[in-house]
Amino acid sequence: MNKPVAIQGIKGSFHHEVAQRFFSTNTDVVECMTFDGTVDSLLKGDSDYIVMALENSIAGSIIPNYALIDRHNLSIVGEHYLDIQHNFLALAEQTISDIKEVHSHPMALLQCKVFFKDYPHIKLVEAKDTADVAKQISDKGIKGIAAIASNNAAELYGLEILAESIQTIKHNETRFVIVKLQNLETDKKGLNKASIKFELDHKRGSLATILNVMSDCKLNLTKIQSLPKIETPWKYAFFVDVTFEDYKYYEKASSIMQIMAENFKVLGEYKNARL
Structure with missing residues (x-):
């Protein structure tokens, strides 16, 4: 029997709505008042998945959530875009x-x-x-x-x-990701999006070189977010989303970036919800 899905907030929240749309309308949820609480629920085994907001088309990235996924070695296995009507x-x-x-x-x-x-x-x-x-x-x-x-x-x-609909920009979308402890799926069929993280030396052109690898391997960069490394002043980690038509293109790019970048990490491989 599947365990509940952890959400930030309670029933009636936008996270609850995403859980219902991504899984099913009768999905059981664990209500958590913080994103840290959702992660704790997952780590304790009280839930199988987390629904987590990652960015909004008006307010931008929710940076602490990138750090949560990275720090706890969680895996993104899906995404959902929700039109937010306040x-x-x-x-x-x-x-x-x-x-x-x-x-x-x-x-x-x-x-x-x-x-x-x-x-x-x-x-x-x-x-x-x-x-x-x-x-x-x-x-x-x-x-x-x-x-x-x-x-x-x-x-x-x-x-x-x-x-009704009092948000400043009427077309107001939030991107939610579906997160679990580990993604043990081996079937790569249908996967066409990935989230990765890497660090670079503070050298001229280091980021441009990585971006060229992505371009040469036919990857489309859809998101790049830098996050400072607190323990190393003026050094940054980069969180990147890419889409691709064929998994082998992404696989080739990943093998090259692992060599060129520091602490290269795959945060998740999943289906692009925009298609």
Whole structure:
């Protein structure tokens, strides 16, 4: 019997929605209030997979999550892009003028910042999870405080939508990855995307040389993210996503990069969700 899937947040959160879409609508979940908590769940054997947000089309990369995957030697086995529609939720029979505070995850507040410029009387308060705020408002019957959360959260916790789709950029996507302890799959059929990590000497052209290898081996670079090495000032690790038409191209590039780069590591090989 499969174990639950660990998510950051509770039922009704965007992570919960991704778990339902990637696995199935009746997927059991382990609710964790932090990403560290999801990793702990995986390490303890309480879950088989993690759903983890990695980047957003408005707010950019969630850098600590790259470090979590790397530090614990986790493996990315899939990805899912979710169109994030933020809604302004509160208890029924209230208007926006009745709302004094809005509580939500920092990322949600950032994505909806422009909307609240028209309502200077509303204080923005950071919280751990979008859906958890909605649940607290519902459970405790709190008036005067609103949440930024999904349609699912509104339905699940019986809240009224005071304003729909309040994010600054209407086409607002977050890329989620599906993570497990180890990927023991040997069948490479259908794999056309990979996430890798490497380090380079502080020499002129070192990164350009690696990028040329990718180009020569017909890899398409879709993402590059640098992360400082805390223990070595002014040295950086690079987290890179590549897509490819044939696994043998990627395999060739990997063998060359292992020689040219320091601490080369494959974080995951999986199917490109964009296709």
